[in-house]
Amino acid sequence: MVSIKDVAEAAGVSTATVSRVLADKPHVRSEVRDQVMAVVKQLNYRPNRVARNLRSRKSTIIGLIVSDIENPFFQQVSRAVEDAAHGQGYSVMLCNNDEDAEKEKKYLRLLRDENVAGIILSPTRQTADHFSEIVDLDIPTVVIDRRVSNVEVDNILIDNVQAAHAMTTHLLEHGYGRIGAIFGIGSTTGRERRQGYLKAFKEQNIQPSSDWVIHTNPRAEDGFTATLKLLQLPEPPNAILTSNSLLAAGALHASGKKVSPFPGKSLLPALTRRPGPAWSYRHSPSLNSPPMKSAIRRPSYS
């Protein structure tokens, strides 16, 4: 493994100069610069990022912890994160916590100990406890998709209540009064969407049957069985609202609909479009900008 020392020797300069050249810092004769670059190329030198990271306390890796990598939503998220990170010279370390708080804890600690540049996390149900030990440090952290309570941290969410409210109202206004609903269990997302659902009914002064609402694991299988259950009610619903794309896929399958296999295209037209305004709460230091505690802003999303 060729080190910066080898380069310095071969180029007849000090390691400091080599470092300056590589970091594109001023105060180096262009002549020397060229010479160093030539040696770098010739020896095929690549700086050791571990050493660099240790000394400069900077990493170019962003840790992304998703709750379920098989969920198309998180696939889109990870792809988007990766693209954005790439564009800024960062790389993404993708971790899958599988909705498992223990795994999440392990990964959070790993990312901390690896001194990553930042963490993006979609939390599991019981994140809060072990989360504070990360947030207290100065690793910029953003929580996405779900809320984590009792911890001050940047949070990017959609307005779940409003979204579910709009969808439910839409159905009600078109004459579908018996709306079954399948929500993900445990997550704040599911809970908030149910609120929106109930709110819509309340506004129209209709009392939804409690039989219509099912909370279950956010998987296609469970959407399937939940839908069958709904359809087998003595007075089955005439519409179904699902809070999650996998649940929707299962529901469509159960209802005998033909399903397109093109993800994000014809499969789930309603749900893959942004259902409501996106909100972001900022709390902790972020990558490039200064901290902005407890602020709420509405980003322009196109």
Add this chain to the structure above:
Amino acid sequence: MVSIKDVAEAAGVSTATVSRVLADKPHVRSEVRDQVMAVVKQLNYRPNRVARNLRSRKSTIIGLIVSDIENPFFQQVSRAVEDAAHGQGYSVMLCNNDEDAEKEKKYLRLLRDENVAGIILSPTRQTADHFSEIVDLDIPTVVIDRRVSNVEVDNILIDNVQAAHAMTTHLLEHGYGRIGAIFGIGSTTGRERRQGYLKAFKEQNIQPSSDWVIHTNPRAEDGFTATLKLLQLPEPPNAILTSNSLLAAGALHASGKKVSPFPGKSLLPALTRRPGPAWSYRHSPSLNSPPMKSAIRRPSYS
């Protein structure tokens, strides 16, 4: 950030001793060991992995580069890799090269420079060139799913020729003589599976029309359009063989079949089962076992 030095001071021992305790090495009085552990717990000390990695030249991160994270196959792979790695105390850094050789190159270099413990790679079409610069180093590397030519490296594959041959033969023997076939373009996988397809025809002394064979991008959309094309032939095929699950999904959709959204379950019964014996070629140093150049073995897969 509390360092090993702080722990040493607080425990009244040297950093060497602390290190010994943490690494569970012998030659430490149990009394001292307990004392150190107590301080570690009290100060909530966690060793800095970057420093550790630098000094010991060992990382516990395995880099996994997949060609397309949206492909269910690679989802299963990454989940399996992650589980196995987890079980051995490693973590997985998942990189998505998006079938893009440039991205792959970037990631390979990153993993190298980050000094990962090992690399698992499903290569893109033109991997070979920039690949050798990694393989020459002593980072254990395994290539999966596809072949990479001109480079000696461990390779884990299924027997694509035999698999496609078996499937084609099955169809022929059941009286389906006009078998359309859709293969992934560019990958060795697609090429080898075509070989098996053709071999089966040859054995039965049937001459397949070249119109029946389509090479296209391994995506659901492309499987869809390819199938439509096949079905619009003056004499359309009476069976279709696809070389990839996404292609199959598109094909099923195009043919009007109802598709289940449960990944890996009812969707693609034929293709998600292992189609043939799995082969692994070993060339480079692997994580725990000594190198075993140019050997071929048949692992027991249950």
Add this chain to the structure above:
DNA sequence: GAAATTAATGTAATCGTTTACAAGAATAAG
């Protein structure tokens, strides 16, 4: 043309660990 500034480079400390080596204490061997 002397003083002050800026440029170009090198020396060596530093980041937080691991680990080779040294050294003293305790135990075993004879």
Add this chain to the structure above:
DNA sequence: CTTATTCTTGTAAACGATTACATTAATTTC
């Protein structure tokens, strides 16, 4: 009771970069 082992611990040198500081050379300023 000496000598040889083994235990226990500490000191200090790595690992491969970055960077604060020092130093000399080249410019600028007045």
